[in-house]
Amino acid sequence: MTEAPRSAFSVGGGEVQAFNDGHFARLRDKHKVHPSFLEKFDIGSLRLFGGKGGNPMAFTADKRYLVKEINTGDHGSMLKHTLAIVEHQLTANSLICPIFLHFELSRKTYVVMRNVLPSGTGVIWHKKYDLKGNRDDKLLEEDGSDVVEVHKRCFHLHTCWYGCDAIPFLTTVARKRYYEGKKHAFETQFVTSDVQAAQIIAMINGDTQVFSAVGVMDYSLVVGILRQGEHEPIPPADGLNQFVISYGGWTYIYYMGIIDFLQEWTSTKKIAALIKAPLAPKPLSTVPPVQYAQQFAVAFQQKFGGEKAAIVRI
Secondary structure (H helix, E strand, O other): OOOOOEEEEEEOOEEEEEEOHHHHHHHHHHOOOOOOOOOOOOHHHOEOOOOOOOOOEEEOOOOOEEEEEEOHHHHHHHHHHHHHHHHHHHHOOOOEOOEEEEEEEOOEEEEEEEOOOOOOOOOOOOEEEEEOOOOOOEEEEEOOEEOOOOOOOOOOHHHHOOOOOOOHHHOOHHHHHHHHHHHHHHHOOOOOOHHHHHHHHHHHHHHHHHHHHHOEEOOEEEEEEEEEEOOOOOOOOOOOOEEEEEEOOEEEEEEEEEEOOOEEOOHHHHHHHHHHOOOOOOOOOOOOHHHHHHHHHHHHHHHOOOOOOOOOOO
């Protein structure tokens, strides 16, 4: 595994070993993150969450930062690609979620990232998405209600029948909502101005060029949309990627950021691609990094088409 400079850093009142912190310190400085930002964080608060992944994580008390345990593969990827990703974030406008610390404690490794969505209490999302530009797109929340994941794996015989989308009497209410949410997430286009669309697309193009060059894939664009009356005050951006537009008597406030960008094109992914190719719906999520980057960029050129774009149930 790639060797990296180590230095001491304080987390939860104790000392941890931070990797490549000279680079992350510059990113913390850019975002005005104080060196003591994790002084009161309890590493024991990490918990597993739902979904296909299995990484314990927890927000800080103010919900501005997310601490996430990472596996050996993501740790190695982070060590290799820190410089390229941080330099890009320091020198260009970017949607990549900033990572402010990469550290080791008790033989486990972690990253600490900015929450790409507002951290205030009482936020009710009109829509919240996890978007990959392929059939893995998901609607996560709608009008304050979570959309629970109900998977149907066509390559797992023991679950293929559950929530079968082709046979009505085999489906479930939860599966139908999840399936319809995925369909909506894949098909929807977002209302923005032409200027906003151009800004978003330019950032995505720059970010995916970096990801393609370093050889990572499977990342997502998280999009959160608040909807409020046209005359209500706009919440402060607070350093987040925020885009505001009024349409149809409402004001829509978009927040977005690219997450989960450490997955390399491993032998496991190559085998998964062979299994999925004849069975899974297209476009596929498990494709090589260059293809993934191209597919991702093209998908969001369509989703952020500006003022003349077709609108499908924002």
